[in-house]
Amino acid sequence: MIMNSLFKFLIPLTILLYVFIGCAPEYDRNETESNSDEFEARTINTEYEEIHLTKVVGGLEHAWSLAFLPDERILVTERPGRLNVIDNGNVTEISGLPDINIANQGGLLEVSVHPNYEENGWIYLTYSKPNGEDETVTAVARAQLEGNSLSNFEEIFEQDRYSSPGRHYGSRIAWNDDGTMFVSIGDRGADPPRAQDLGDHAGTLLRLNDDGSVPDDNPFIGQNDALPEIYSYGHRNIQGLVIDPSTGDIWGTEHGPRGSDELNFIEPTLNYGWPTVTLGRDYGTEDEFGHAEARSMDGMIDPVWEFLPTLAPSGLAMVTHNQFPNWEGNLLAGGLRAERIMRIVIEDQEVIHMEELILGEIGRVRDIREGPDGNIYIVNDQSDGGLFRIEPAN
Ligand SMILES: [Ca+2]
16 A cells, blocks of 8 residues: 555656656667567566567558457458458458558558357458548448458448548447447547537547447437437547456547547546647647646546656557466556557556556557457557567466
8 A cells, every 4th residue: 555655646746747847758769679570579577577578470561450259360450451360370361341541540440359259250340431532431340251251241330520631530449248339539630629529429439339329328318419429528539448347447548649648537428628628739839739727627537647758559458367467457558659568557547556568679559459368469550560479478
């Protein structure tokens, strides 16, 4: 308890130092290996566990997401529009994808396997869908795997409004144990106040049935100015999303503007502030967004944590197995810009400790998941990237 209290004191103090003294540490670029071909498996000492980091497969271009099939095969998306199945180190491309806009941050994004996959075979994908006029939406589809192609493909959801530029698609999927799914939709980049408009899917977390329809008990049903798919709003761009299977708690990481990447504890109907409340500044102008005094505001939920310096979070996993006994219940957050994984210890929905598990070894971390074997799987965002695994060294 003394340690917990100490961390609770030290963490805000550290934030204050970063913000007001500007003493954010520089990353050591010399330690960075961007090309996965140069990667060598290695053992890394951490606070509790000696871990082994290995490459499962290379040759992936801007991989975005991974998901596990019950037969130990792994699905991996590449943003330039490829879905692959990885079987014992062999990568096979799956045909049958829809028309996808591959530009800027858009492309083939999330892949997720239905919790009852063994009964229904559904695989879910998110992607940037074009309208032929240089505008896109975040779309969700499902299909079944038949040999090396997708069959019974059906688009089950698209956000309500096409827009440009092709940024901030959100697109993570997480499953509830009631069979519904959460899907994150980013603010789409050009017009941040869309995230405060309940009549717009941009900048929200959605809750959908597995066929894309609206669950009867969604929290905004009956509110005239709100779209019924919305669960929470005021999000900039959630690209890490995980549900604690033991409590149902929903955790999301989202990209802020410079210096305000967030970890949020997400609850229904709540407003997570963007762009009215944020610590961050506009990347181009350095101007503050929203109200200068609004680090916090009544009616808007503060993040549980703001990552400083920038993490650029993508991918969020929770350790539920005992493969790493000292990490059970911890969150693992990937970081693109920071090229690292943060192990986050949560107690009573607060961050009590954080540790950097890897730092630069595999470049930009795009997605991180706990495998059925309890090991941790990661894809990176490199143009010549791959799928990596963390396992206990012993
Ligand atoms: Ca926020």
